[in-house]
Amino acid sequence: MATAANSVPHPTLISVDPFVPADQQKGLHNRWHPDIPPVATVKPGETFKIECVDWTGAQIGNNDCEKTSLDYSSRTAAYSTRITLVGSDDVKNVDLTKVHNLSGPIAVEGAEPGDCLVVDILDIKPFDKMPWGYTGIFELENGGGLFAREFNSKAAKAIWDLNGVYATSRHIPGVRFAGVTHPGLIGTAPSAELLATWNKRESELVAAHADAVPPVAFLPEPKGAHVGQDLDQELRDKIAREGARTIPGREHGGNCDIKNLSRGSRCYFPVFIKGANLSVGDLHFSQGDGEMSFCGAIEMAGIVTFSTSIIKGGVEKFALKQPIFLPSPVDPMYSQKLVFEGLGVDIHGDGKQYDMDATVAYKQAALNAIAYLMKLGYTREQAYLLLSAAPVESHVGAIVDSPNACVTLAIPTGIFEHDILPQPDGLVKRDFGQCAIRSDGVV
CATH class of the missing domain: 2.60.120.580 (Acetamidase/Formamidase-like domains)
Structure with a gap:
């Protein structure tokens, strides 16, 4: 008892x-x-x-x-x-x-x-x-x-x-x-x-x-x-x-x-x-x-x-x-990931070349992922928030090949209730609305 x-x-x-x-x-x-x-x-x-x-x-x-x-x-x-x-x-x-x-x-x-x-x-x-x-x-x-x-x-x-x-x-x-x-x-x-x-x-x-x-x-x-x-x-x-x-x-x-x-x-x-x-x-x-x-x-x-x-x-x-x-022995099992590469070049901005800058490379990988998610119908704000909150993995791919550091950002495909993989006919764009924004409507 x-x-x-x-x-x-x-x-x-x-x-x-x-x-x-x-x-x-x-x-x-x-x-x-x-x-x-x-x-x-x-x-x-x-x-x-x-x-x-x-x-x-x-x-x-x-x-x-x-x-x-x-x-x-x-x-x-x-x-x-x-x-x-x-x-x-x-x-x-x-x-x-x-x-x-x-x-x-x-x-x-x-x-x-x-x-x-x-x-x-x-x-x-x-x-x-x-x-x-x-x-x-x-x-x-x-x-x-x-x-x-x-x-x-x-x-x-x-x-x-x-x-x-x-x-x-x-x-x-x-x-x-x-x-x-x-x-x-x-x-x-x-x-x-x-x-x-x-x-x-x-x-x-x-x-x-x-x-x-x-x-x-x-x-x-x-x-x-x-x-x-x-x-x-x-x-x-x-x-x-x-x-x-x-x-x-x-x-x-x-x-x-x-x-x-x-x-x-x-x-x-x-x-x-x-x-x-x-x-x-x-x-x-x-x-x-x-x-x-x-x-x-x-x-x-x-x-x-x-x-x-x-x-x-x-x-x-x-x-x-x-x-x-x-690290913890307990981790979510998401085996398939869509991986985005980023280099130490401001491709999404003024095109400036950086010298082995892993932060710039991480930013480019994230911006590539945001641009992709927007093709699926998410707004920029939703994509930014999602990549911040979901179990996304980032790794330094290479930080030795001058001048470009390489950083990857991987999104688990299994977290989505719809297919996000590249298809021959392109991506299916849906309307997911918008996240919570300011009362004045400015984003």
């Missing part, structure tokens, strides 16, 4: 409400700083759960101006209704000084500077009460994205319904895929010395590109800073003044948006301060390699289950300048 006495649940160390603004909740912070105290402490080997809000802290809604339905009966049927244009003003007006909202820090007993913190990501799932997520294209002047300048980006978004392992969207019809859930952002706290290094080098970068739009880096900003703990005001002001923004990844991990860091992964993080002070957030239901639209994953709020251990002196033992990890 089952007994409660022998069934001890894993404790939830941080609880949040995904529908309440992050700056009104405890156990959250949106700056990196060594002086942020841990909200809980765990022993090595202990399994525990952490609840997380979405990265914006409840600024983005599952909203439509008008509801419509979509009717199709088979993988090849024509779509008989149209998607109503809906508002993405919440994306347009998002306050980026308040992101990312991380749960933590969590201290691990016995962790010391120079050690390696081993983190097992045992599970990640959305809240039962919030079975949806979103993908967004951000404004050129407020966030940007990979093609912010090329597209003069205007706000758009897709809402995704999360049903078990699958995601579908009323804003990008004809697509269904299994998610690769992962934390977009996870890392240990920096030391005071490392924090100063980050702020110095990023300040120098901004000074060298002072007029860049979008900015080349996001420097410390007291406005919007949040530490959901009862702190002395002097300490709170110091954290707000000095704390590193959570937008980029750095030596400690942070916002690296690696989609294969999924449930079942094991991560090895360098430890910079006593206790390591692990924080996590920016949970994703799915993402393509590159997360190209800035808010390019299926962003969600949810629950992460962790276990940790420590390898003493691991930084020296493993030459651990940045985290390393073992």
Whole structure:
């Protein structure tokens, strides 16, 4: 007979409400700083759960101006209704000084500077009460994205319904895929010395590109800073003044948006301060390699289950300048992929030749894929969002043959409910409507 006495649940160390603004909740912070105290402490080997809000802290809604339905009966049927244009003003007006909202820090007993913190990501799932997520294209002047300048980006978004392992969207019809859930952002706290290094080098970068739009880096900003703990005001002001923004990844991990860091992964993080002070957030239901639209994953709020251990002196033992990890043993099975090639030449722009530039090559592969998807009937915005959110794979094909780096981008054909392969008679173009755009209709 089952007994409660022998069934001890894993404790939830941080609880949040995904529908309440992050700056009104405890156990959250949106700056990196060594002086942020841990909200809980765990022993090595202990399994525990952490609840997380979405990265914006409840600024983005599952909203439509008008509801419509979509009717199709088979993988090849024509779509008989149209998607109503809906508002993405919440994306347009998002306050980026308040992101990312991380749960933590969590201290691990016995962790010391120079050690390696081993983190097992045992599970990640959305809240039962919030079975949806979103993908967004951000404004050129407020966030940007990979093609912010090329597209003069205007706000758009897709809402995704999360049903078990699958995601579908009323804003990008004809697509269904299994998610690769992962934390977009996870890392240990920096030391005071490392924090100063980050702020110095990023300040120098901004000074060298002072007029860049979008900015080349996001420097410390007291406005919007949040530490959901009862702190002395002097300490709170110091954290707000000095704390590193959570937008980029750095030596400690942070916002690296690696989609294969999924449930079942094991991560090895360098430890910079006593206790390591692990924080996590920016949970994703799915993402393509590159997360190209800035808010390019299926962003969600949810629950992460962790276990940790420590390898003493691991930084020296493993030459651990940045985290390393073992990918998840659980991955969607999409064997057939349509692969687009990109070279280090701005073929879609002014034709400029670059010298072994993998970023340019990735962009060209993505633009080739977007152009192809538009031939199938998707709008540019829908294609941009889809490539950001779906389990798209990108690889460096070659980075040795001067002057052209070669990067590939592969779209699983099995995520579509219709045939997308090249045919002798050309591609069948359908009308898939449009994703959520601004209330003024500008795209």
